[in-house]
Amino acid sequence: MGSALPLGDPAPPDGALPDGLALDRAADFGVYLHVPFCRVRCGYCDFNTYTATELRGARQDAYADEVLREIALSQRVLADRGALRPAATVFFGGGTPTLLPPGDLARMLDGVRSAFGLADGAEVTVEANPDTMTDAVAATLAGAGVTRLSIGMQSSVPHVLAALDRTHDPANIGTAVTAARRAGLAVSLDLIYGAPGESLDDWRTSLETAIALAPDHVSAYALIVEEGTKLERQIRRGEVPAPDDDLQADMYELADELLAGAGYGWYEVSNWATGRDQRSRHNMSYWRSQDWWGYGPGAHSHIGGLRWWNVKHPAAYAQRMALGQSPAAGRERPEPEARRLEDILLRSRIVDGVPVSEATEAGRRQVASLIADGLVDGAAAIAGNVVLTRRGRLLADAVVRALTA
Structure with a gap:
């Protein structure tokens, strides 16, 4: 269910921003929409996500309305400071955003559009599990204004997916890419390397499979063993080996070599794109410390040098939204x-x-x-x-x- 929230100062119930922030009203503004639901918890994952048995009364079918309430609150807060700006990027992350009906994702995006507007050429990304993506879902998302699909491929090798507790069918990766292309969406494939039992040849197979699908963008992340995860407990008990740093280094070098050879240029340590226009502008805003507002349980935000983070559990988030209160659990302004x-x-x-x-x-x-x-x-x-x-x-x-x- 994710790592612990950081410590910080109390956040006011109305979400008001403090005086003295360095508000740049001409700077890009990003929106992050967290969808905390997953069918199965992957053994390596420490993100703030929840399966059906962990929701403690929170309801997936009410979630879009709860986020719309937070969007309305944020509009009031930013308007009070004269800091309303069109959203340059919108990112639906998770969890598994496509576990929600595509109509719910569309309503959340409409809420962003109504509150702030979308900048010309805005980048709107949805993370997707390959098993949840069909032509109908992709068409609905594209019709709502989504421009980019980030597909959680992770690997194309069955035993590697099993080691990661990923349940999707490798064949559905290509199906998801095809559905996205038919809908006119840009495509990113997300990969993980260094899983227990994964060889360099396994990794080569996944890379070559990804390249053959001709995505616009590839992310490749080294598996990190996070404290409190199932994988960490398995390694501690000696059930599976810990990731090998030297092997992961070889895997990274292979990824960079094969991706560069296929026309992908690196632009961040773990990210490659076919051109500047295909880089993730939303993630670039994080690396450049630009402004964004994060919606949903556990989401983090950054405006004018102020950071804050929402309560973690969907039930606590729903309660704050029902009371018309900010879901922020704490905030800080670093020196x-x-x-x-x-x-x-x-x-x-x-x-x-x-x-x-x-x-x-x-x-x-x-x-x-x-x-x-x-x-x-x-x-x-x-x-x-x-x-x-x-x-x-x-x-x-x-x-x-x-x-x-």
Whole structure:
């Protein structure tokens, strides 16, 4: 059911923003809509998601209306500060958004459109399980204004899917891509590597299968063992092996090699796209610390340097919405130095890099060593930006430590 919420200051029941925020009314505004429902909990997952037996009275069929109430609250809050802006990006994440009827997703998007408007060319993404995607669902989503489908492929190898507790039929990945294409939607495929028992050849098979489907975008994430998950308990009991760091590094290098050879350019450590227009603009807003409002249980938001997070459980969220109260459980405004260090952490992960001038004085002195070690692109650094090489992407945390020393 997800990791614990962070500590923070109390959030007011009306959701009002404090004075002194650096509100940039010309900056892009993103919307994240969390759908916390899953049919089965995957053994590796620590996201804030719930199966039917874990809902404690919360109702899936009432969820869209609850989110619409939070959207209305956010409209009032932003209007009070003169900070209403059209949404440049909208992202339905989860959980499994496509467990809800497509009409419910359409109503939630209509709520965003009514409250804020959608910017010209707005990117609207829905995450989807391959088993839930049909021509009819894809057509309904496209008709509602969705522009992009992010399909949870994870692997095309049955024993790897089983190790991840993924229940979808690998054959349905291609079916989902075809349905999305028929509806005129852009397609991203999401992959995970390093599952127990997954070999380098297994991973090659999944990559080649994904490339053959010709998506516009591919995400490939190393499996991380999160505390409190089923996978963590299995590893602790010795039932399955822990991920092998060296093998995962080989898998990353293989992914970058095959994807680059097929015309996909990396633009963030774990993300590749066929061109700049196919990059996930919504996720880029996170890496650039732009403004977004997150709706739903456990969702996080960031406006003008203020962060807050909603109550975690769908039942608690529904209760707040029924009372007309903000669902925020806490909030914080990091100090400027903490924000600067976080900015280096996030921006160093993207292909545009982070200005050398943003590093600490000691960090700037480390740049030459990072170039010599093959972690940072020399030409880019001379031009004033720290940009990771392939080897640097594998050791991104070490680069960040050097820049912020």
